[in-house]
Amino acid sequence: MEGGFGSDFGSSGSGKLDPGLIMEQRMTDKCFRKCIGKPGGSLDNSEQKCIAMCMDRYMDAWNTVSRAYNSRLQRERANM
Amino acid sequence: MNRKSGVGTRPLHRRTQIRRKVARLTRKMAELGEADEAELQRLVAAEQQKAQFTAQVHHFMELCWDKCVEKPGNRLDSRTENCLSSCVDRFIDTTLAITSRFAQIVQKGGQ
Numbered sequence: 759m760e761g762g763f764g765s766d767f768g769s770s771g772s773g774k775l776d777p778g779l780i781m782e783q784r785m786t787d788k789c790f791r792k793c794i795g796k797p798g799g800s801l802d803n804s805e806q807k808c809i810a811m812c813m814d815r816y817m818d819a820w821n822t823v824s825r826a827y828n829s830r831l832q833r834e835r836a837n838m
Numbered sequence: 839m840n841r842k843s844g845v846g847t848r849p850l851h852r853r854t855q856i857r858r859k860v861a862r863l864t865r866k867m868a869e870l871g872e873a874d875e876a877e878l879q880r881l882v883a884a885e886q887q888k889a890q891f892t893a894q895v896h897h898f899m900e901l902c903w904d905k906c907v908e909k910p911g912n913r914l915d916s917r918t919e920n921c922l923s924s925c926v927d928r929f930i931d932t933t934l935a936i937t938s939r940f941a942q943i944v945q946k947g948g949q
Contacts, residue, residue, distance in 0.1 A: 780896060788903050792910055812910040816899075819907060819914060819922055823898045826923040827891070830930055 785816045898926050 793808035794801075801809070850858075906921035907914075914922075 784896060784899065788899075789910070792907070808910060811912065815907065815910040815914055816903070819903055819918075820895065820899060822914065822919050822922045823902060823926055824895050826926040827895060827898065830927055 781820070785813055788816060789813060898929065901925065901929065 789809050789812035792812055793805050902922050902925035905925055906918050908918075
């Protein structure tokens with residue numbers, strides 16, 4: 759029951775609440791905080807690069823956290 | 839269940855034949871319906887579990903990203919990965935610790 763990429767990202771096109779949308783909103787929040795210091799007149803090159811990297815790292819982190827949670831759940835079930 | 843044919847049994851009226859056939863088919867369809875319904879319940883439960891899991895992961899990310907990730911680089915280094923894993927475990931430990939102690943406090947009549 760690992761939360762991998764496939765089902766959680768991307769649009770279903772059905773108009774319902776899209777699971778990828780939550781990911782997008784949170785990613786935007788976190789990456790804005792990490793990458794944009796004093797807001798200027800536009801996003802400069804380093805900021806844009808940072809945002810791109812941040813998005814990738816956010817998804818990597820998501821997978822790491824997913825795996826860790828899954829492992830913990832299995833461990834707890836094994837102990838019951 | 840078929841009637842035994844033989845001497846003395848009249849052939850059934852056509853309407854009765856049809857009625858019995860419908861009853862047989864209806865029972866069969868009901869059996870299939872039950873199997874489908876059970877399967878549907880299983881699927882719904884599985885989807886709910888997946889949704890809960892995903893929601894929890896989002897919650898962990900809220901807390902652990904800030905704690906563990908500095909400036910986003912080309913990849914997550916092992917220190918960051920370990921921090922993220924530990925973060926999940928420690929949060930769960932914290933939850934368990936608070937839950938049990940809080941229950942004790944409430945039991946003692948404190949507020």
